[in-house]
Amino acid sequence: MPHVNGSTEKSTKPSRERPGRAGGNTADLVKRRYSTRFVQPSDFNNIDAPPIPKLHLPDTGSIPSITVDKAALKDPNLDPEQYTATVLCDASDQQLRDYQTSLRELKNGASTDLQQNVFQNRTQFIKISKDAEKLNEDMRTLRSHMSELSASVNNLWASTAVPEARSSLENAATRTRKQANRSSVANLEQIYNNQLQTLWKEVEGSQKFLPAIPGRHVEIEQRRWAELDAATWKSKQKVSLVLLNDHFMVAREKPRNRVNPSSKEMLESAQKVPTRLVAEKCWPLQDIDMLDLAPMGSARDNHEMANAISIRCGQESFTYQSERSSSGEKDKMLRKFRQTSEELRRLLRTETFTNTKNKKDKSDLSRSLSNDTDRSDILVDVDGKQKNLRWVEGQIDELDIEVALQHFEDAVRLVEKLRKITQGLKGNAIVQDLITTKIDGRAQMLADLVVKRLTSTHSFSNATQTNIAWLVRLGLHDQARETFLNARSETIIRRARQCIFEGDLRDYIFQVSFVYFTMMRNTVSIYQQCFPPLMMSACVKWAKQHLDGFNVILSRQLSSVQRGSPTWNECMDQAKEHAMMVNEVGLDFKELVRVKEDGE
Numbered sequence: 001m002p003h004v005n006g007s008t009e010k011s012t013k014p015s016r017e018r019p020g021r022a023g024g025n026t027a028d029l030v031k032r033r034y035s036t037r038f039v040q041p042s043d044f045n046n047i048d049a050p051p052i053p054k055l056h057l058p059d060t061g062s063i064p065s066i067t068v069d070k071a072a073l074k075d076p077n078l079d080p081e082q083y084t085a086t087v088l089c090d091a092s093d094q095q096l097r098d099y100q101t102s103l104r105e106l107k108n109g110a111s112t113d114l115q116q117n118v119f120q121n122r123t124q125f126i127k128i129s130k131d132a133e134k135l136n137e138d139m140r141t142l143r144s145h146m147s148e149l150s151a152s153v154n155n156l157w158a159s160t161a162v163p164e165a166r167s168s169l170e171n172a173a174t175r176t177r178k179q180a181n182r183s184s185v186a187n188l189e190q191i192y193n194n195q196l197q198t199l200w201k202e203v204e205g206s207q208k209f210l211p212a213i214p215g216r217h218v219e220i221e222q223r224r225w226a227e228l229d230a231a232t233w234k235s236k237q238k239v240s241l242v243l244l245n246d247h248f249m250v251a252r253e254k255p256r257n258r259v260n261p262s263s264k265e266m267l268e269s270a271q272k273v274p275t276r277l278v279a280e281k282c283w284p285l286q287d288i289d290m291l292d293l294a295p296m297g298s299a300r301d302n303h304e305m306a307n308a309i310s311i312r313c314g315q316e317s318f319t320y321q322s323e324r325s326s327s328g329e330k331d332k333m334l335r336k337f338r339q340t341s342e343e344l345r346r347l348l349r350t351e352t353f354t355n356t357k358n359k360k361d362k363s364d365l366s367r368s369l370s371n372d373t374d375r376s377d378i379l380v381d382v383d384g385k386q387k388n389l390r391w392v393e394g395q396i397d398e399l400d401i402e403v404a405l406q407h408f409e410d411a412v413r414l415v416e417k418l419r420k421i422t423q424g425l426k427g428n429a430i431v432q433d434l435i436t437t438k439i440d441g442r443a444q445m446l447a448d449l450v451v452k453r454l455t456s457t458h459s460f461s462n463a464t465q466t467n468i469a470w471l472v473r474l475g476l477h478d479q480a481r482e483t484f485l486n487a488r489s490e491t492i493i494r495r496a497r498q499c500i501f502e503g504d505l506r507d508y509i510f511q512v513s514f515v516y517f518t519m520m521r522n523t524v525s526i527y528q529q530c531f532p533p534l535m536m537s538a539c540v541k542w543a544k545q546h547l548d549g550f551n552v553i554l555s556r557q558l559s560s561v562q563r564g565s566p567t568w569n570e571c572m573d574q575a576k577e578h579a580m581m582v583n584e585v586g587l588d589f590k591e592l593v594r595v596k597e598d599g600e
Contacts, residue, residue, distance in 0.1 A: 068102045192217035203251045209282035219243045228319040251277040288313045290337045458487040468530040485542045488523045509571040513578040516550045524585040555596045
């Protein structure tokens with residue numbers, strides 16, 4: 001029964017075949033596809049395959065492009081329709097597209113050139129306007145100077161023509177007029193300086209009221225005047241009146257020393273000594289009024305006050321009377337006072353108008369710079385390229401970022417670049433001032449940070465050289481020098497105070513002298529590496545000051561030691577030996593180490 005058993009065993013085992021699914025044909029095809037094997041040849045180059053045919057593309061170079069005739073387009077009598085019909089009658093689509101692209105590029109280029117020309121013309125117009133305004137101001141100043149010159153020359157000629165006694169001030173002006181060429185403004189300034197010098201010598205205390213400023217000069221000086229009491233109209237004292245172009249001064253006569261009338265020699269010598277004047281009152285010319293008192297009162301009063309004038313300043317009033325019988329001196333003073341006051345008033349009005357206009361221009365420009373369009377209109381030259389003001393403001397913002405991040409090298413380089421750009425804004429002084437103010441403010445903030453860093457790292461040579469180099473590039477040579485030397489001074493004093501006296505004088509002098517002269521040597525060495533030789537005098541002066549400070553300490557410590565004793569000699573030898581350390585940097589302080597005497 002083998003067959004039966006075999007069939008039974010076969011039926012009892014589970015079948016390994018997958019259960020049938022719908023679409024069995026598809027499953028068979030997939031199995032057959034995955035079971036297919038492809039034999040790949042080892043070398044594809046040896047396969048006998050036909051060559052790849054070449055594609056015959058149309059030759060684009062054979063189609064000529066139509067060039068744009070710029071000269072024809074510039075013709076004012078050009079007829080566009082006729083021109084396009086003539087040029088593009090046989091053009092293909094590609095040629096039309098190329099021609100359109102060329103025309104568009106030409107249009108964009110012309111628009112860019114036109115905009116650039118407008119910007120340049122605007123800048124040139126602003127520059128020319130500023131130059132014309134400056135020229136007008138210079139011409140007005142020149143005319144005022146020529147008027148002053150003419151008036152001074154006339155006064156000098158008139159003073160020489162009058163045969164009366166004149167003051168020494170007018171004599172000095174006359175001598176200067178004869179020696180100098182009156183047509184030169186420089187000579188006129190020299191005349192003014194000589195007048196002031198003579199006035200200072202003759203009138204005591206006048207230099208306090210009338211310091212030397214450009215253009216200040218004496219218009220007229222008259223003596224033989226008397227100050228009157230406002231209540232009794234009696235003479236109080238003899239005075240001299242000095243009228244300048246901007247002030248009016250009253251000088252009283254200084255009383256002479258009493259002389260014995262019986263001594264003729266002393267009396268004659270006293271009469272030969274010129275009368276000294278003392279400045280008593282001085283007012284700005286625009287603050288006072290000068291009135292003629294001749295028409296006041298009755299006929300008798302008119303006769304007595306015919307040569308009197310009144311000076312009013314605020315609530316105060318002063319009366320002066322000429323000692324001359326005629327009213328010529330008074331009339332001359334009144335006429336000159338009115339003329340000078342009017343010229344000063346006109347000059348102040350011009351200055352006020354100019355200052356107001358400049359402030360208005362700055363405010364208008366600051367207001368207009370807030371507009372993006374106006375910032376784009378103002379152009380600056382940066383390495384041969386035109387940049388607008390918006391770009392400059394972007395650079396300033398970048399500088400703020402570099403300063404905040406303490407990127408010192410980049411910040412210093414950016415400050416130098418912006419300052420160089422600002423120098424190219426000579427045609428627009430107001431914009432130049434605004435940008436310079438912003439740059440200087442950032443530069444000062446940067447300098448403060450560098451100074452703080454220099455103060456903390458002054459003992460390190462490389463760091464000190466770098467910090468000082470940054471300050472020098474920012475234009476702060478003096479601040480760099482003072483900061484470095486002050487920091488080193490504080491260090492010397494602090495280190496010297498750390499030396500404690502424990503009973504042995506020789507050991508204490510050894511420590512103090514070693515600290516002082518070691519610090520001097522290192523300071524001078526670093527200073528020579530950071531600054532040019534022309535600035536070495538400041539460092540030598542600093543070292544000499546600290547040498548004097550060491551001598552004070554040495555004198556105080558050796559005050560109780562007998563001079564010439566072994567302790568004395570040993571302390572002095574140690575100090576002089578340490579002083580020889582500064583010889584390494586070119587200084588010789590050995591002979592300057594000494595103990596000061598009691599009288600020094």
